[in-house]
Amino acid sequence: MDDVYYTIGMAGHIDHGKTTLTKALTNIDTDRLKEEKERSISIELGYAPLRTEDGTHISIVDVPGHERFIRQMIAGVAGIDLVVLVIAADEGVMPQTREHVEILEFLGIQHCIVAISKMDRVDEEMLELVAEDVKDGLAGTIFSNAPFVYVDSLSGNGISMLKQTIRDALTEVDHRDAYGSFRLPIDQVFSVQGQGTVVRGTIYEGIIQKGSQLTLLPKGKKVKARQIQVHHQDQDQARAGQRTAINLSGVDRDEVSRGNVLVSSDHFLVTDTVDVVLQFVDELTIPIKQRAPVKIHVGTSEVMGKIVFFDRNEVQQESDEVLCQIRLDENVVVRRGDRFILRRPTPVETLGGGWIIQPKGGKYRFGAETIQMLRKKQEGTPKDLIDDVLAKHLLLDEKELIQLTSLDENELKETIEKEIADGNIIKVSNQKYGLTKIFLKLKDGVIDQLEGYHNDFPMRLGMPKAELVQFFSGLYPKSFVEFGITKLMQDEDIQKTDQFIAISTFTPHLPKRWKARMEEIIDQLQADNVEVKKWEEYVAATPLSKNEGAELATYLVQSDQAYRLTDDMLVHRTSFEAALAKLRKQTGETFGLKEAKDVLNVSRKFLIPFLELLDQLKWTTRLEDKRKWRINSEE
Numbered sequence: 233m234d235d236v237y238y239t240i241g242m243a244g245h246i247d248h249g250k251t252t253l254t255k256a257l258t259n260i261d262t263d264r265l266k267e268e269k270e271r272s273i274s275i276e277l278g279y280a281p282l283r284t285e286d287g288t289h290i291s292i293v294d295v296p297g298h299e300r301f302i303r304q305m306i307a308g309v310a311g312i313d314l315v316v317l318v319i320a321a322d323e324g325v326m327p328q329t330r331e332h333v334e335i336l337e338f339l340g341i342q343h344c345i346v347a348i349s350k351m352d353r354v355d356e357e358m359l360e361l362v363a364e365d366v367k368d369g370l371a372g373t374i375f376s377n378a379p380f381v382y383v384d385s386l387s388g389n390g391i392s393m394l395k396q397t398i399r400d401a402l403t404e405v406d407h408r409d410a411y412g413s414f415r416l417p418i419d420q421v422f423s424v425q426g427q428g429t430v431v432r433g434t435i436y437e438g439i440i441q442k443g444s445q446l447t448l449l450p451k452g453k454k455v456k457a458r459q460i461q462v463h464h465q466d467q468d469q470a471r472a473g474q475r476t477a478i479n480l481s482g483v484d485r486d487e488v489s490r491g492n493v494l495v496s497s498d499h500f501l502v503t504d505t506v507d508v509v510l511q512f513v514d515e516l517t518i519p520i521k522q523r524a525p526v527k528i529h530v531g532t533s534e535v536m537g538k539i540v541f542f543d544r545n546e547v548q549q550e551s552d553e554v555l556c557q558i559r560l561d562e563n564v565v566v567r568r569g570d571r572f573i574l575r576r577p578t579p580v581e582t583l584g585g586g587w588i589i590q591p592k593g594g595k596y597r598f599g600a601e602t603i604q605m606l607r608k609k610q611e612g613t614p615k616d617l618i619d620d621v622l623a624k625h626l627l628l629d630e631k632e633l634i635q636l637t638s639l640d641e642n643e644l645k646e647t648i649e650k651e652i653a654d655g656n657i658i659k660v661s662n663q664k665y666g667l668t669k670i671f672l673k674l675k676d677g678v679i680d681q682l683e684g685y686h687n688d689f690p691m692r693l694g695m696p697k698a699e700l701v702q703f704f705s706g707l708y709p710k711s712f713v714e715f716g717i718t719k720l721m722q723d724e725d726i727q728k729t730d731q732f733i734a735i736s737t738f739t740p741h742l743p744k745r746w747k748a749r750m751e752e753i754i755d756q757l758q759a760d761n762v763e764v765k766k767w768e769e770y771v772a773a774t775p776l777s778k779n780e781g782a783e784l785a786t787y788l789v790q791s792d793q794a795y796r797l798t799d800d801m802l803v804h805r806t807s808f809e810a811a812l813a814k815l816r817k818q819t820g821e822t823f824g825l826k827e828a829k830d831v832l833n834v835s836r837k838f839l840i841p842f843l844e845l846l847d848q849l850k851w852t853t854r855l856e857d858k859r860k861w862r863i864n865s866e867e
């Protein structure tokens with residue numbers, strides 16, 4: 233069985249004893265380590281390993297200062313399996329206790345324990361009263377059913393009980409599997425003498441191996457994981473949930489900052505507009521207005537932005553969730569489902585939090601329609617998510633679909649396979665996907681367009697492809713039109729001859745209106761054998777226009793009914809073939825100009841272009857003053 237890793241977060245009001253409790257549990261003084269943070273890669277700021285006899289690996293995250301707490305909690309949310317809320321017996325629930333609880337709720341933390349610290353500072357009777365107060369204070373929160381443990385971190389009283397409670401609580405936590413693409417939001421960067429750039433963070437998802445090639449987003453810089461450490465120890469790999477330090481090669485210290493994200497695949501996109509579900513704190517001091525400046529904490533980044541509502545102009549007090557958008561001043565790297573906290577820059581306060589329903593939002597109109605669309609995204613099944621991004625972008629490959637929907641690769645593949653089988657999605661050879669219903673609209677348009685074209689130009693092979701693409705490029709992106717044409721060809725609805733596109737059942741033919749006249753010309757041409765007149769003379773003898781005559785000439789050549797003898801002369805196929813047969817029969821392996829003239833009995837005016845046509849059609853090869861029949865053209 234794989235090793236199991238858990239991370240526990242410490243939360244609570246200032247001075248309530250988080251660091252002391254962490255030390256009592258792990259024997260590590262995280263405050264002391266803090267001072268040494270710049271000195272060595274092996275020191276984990278605020279993170280201490282808790283060893284248990286059964287081999288479970290537990291990291292304790294001690295997060296002192298307030299801002300830092302939020303950042304660490306969000307950064308570690310994928311890694312935090314359990315939170316221990318520390319409340320001092322001599323103070324009880326304090327404002328920051330409440331704020332932490334609120335934040336933990338926004339972050340979707342589910343497993344928790346309440347540790348009443350400093351039990352030695354109050355007598356037993358008082359302890360009971362405090363416990364009652366705390367229970368009241370936490371009613372209706374995620375802590376309402378949490379187990380209570382009483383500790384004195386200085387003497388160690390209650391610590392083994394707390395360890396046992398932690399172990400019990402962890403049995404309820406689902407094992408995190410490390411599937412998915414590797415992602416590590418960076419929360420610390422520094423350089424180590426002789427080793428270069430080192431970054432730290434909690435691995436959100438996936439596994440990293442020593443030596444892996446990684447990409448640093450949002451810049452897109454390629455880097456390599458030269459060395460990996462987890463709790464001071466060199467490791468060959470690290471996985472989701474583990475607090476990890478990575479020594480990177482290929483990047484300088486000043487090219488990396490907190491909030492950057494290390495990834496191992498191209499499944500992540502960089503965005504500055506996110507669609508979100510937002511829940512507000514119980515009491516807002518002042519209303520949040522449309523486009524109010526806000527600070528979003530997501531991953532390890534803290535970015536300024538503005539809030540955009542689609543169904544209101546301000547929020548005063550709102551207990552229901554609100555679907556809205558955050559437009560950011562800088563790029564972030566997020567996926568659907570990522571949690572965030574929203575704070576007001578001035579006066580500083582937590583406004584609320586929620587999760588990202590679409591990592592790359594668009595520009596939407598104010599009104600119920602947008603809310604409905606966002607609701608669909610929020611509730612969306614993988615199918616809805618895929619359909620939604622395809623409806624917007626029309627044509628996407630697998631990588632783009634993963635970036636936009638945040639589905640994992642297997643889920644995406646399965647859903648697409650099913651959608652293709654159900655006929656909702658189509659795929660063409662270039663590995664792009666599109667919605668069948670949009671493709672069918674394009675198909676109708678293309679067929680209509682071609683029908684019109686065939687009607688106007690029945691003698692032509694079809695519409696030049698460039699012209700067809702151009703026509704639809706005003707209605708769809710060019711790549712989608714190309715995709716549609718390729719698909720229609722695969723389905724044999726249309727066909728392509730050279731660069732001409734036609735409906736597959738179409739064959740070029742003489743237009744009804746001129747059929748008789750044109751047939752006259754063709755008969756006349758045939759009757760003239762090789763000694764043909766200039767093409768325009770045949771046309772001039774009829775009421776046909778020059779253009780119509782030119783179209784007819786092209787048609788006859790393309791349909792192999794005639795050959796071009798010169799730029800302005802055609803020869804009928806049967807005349808050509810008769811002359812060819814006669815010449816072959818009456819000449820040897822090679823023949824000269826005079827010999828040919830004697831056999832065919834025509835003037836040089838016709839003979840020279842006729843012989844050149846033979847060369848061109850590869851019946852003959854020209855030697856100095858003779859022509860040689862080509863072996864491969866002999867029947």
Ligand SMILES: Nc1nc2c(ncn2[C@@H]2O[C@H](COP(=O)(O)OP(=O)(O)OP(=O)(O)O)[C@@H](O)[C@H]2O)c(=O)[nH]1
Pocket residue numbers: 244245246247248249250251252253295296297349350351352353383384385386
């Ligand atoms: N008597 C007693 N004192 C404690 C106990 N736990 C912590 N203290 C003391 O309370 C003070 C604050 O403890 P810390 O562990 O630094 O508190 P903290 O919650 O980490 O503080 P911040 O990091 O500033 O939020 C220190 O002086 C500790 O020695 C306890 O169980 N009993």
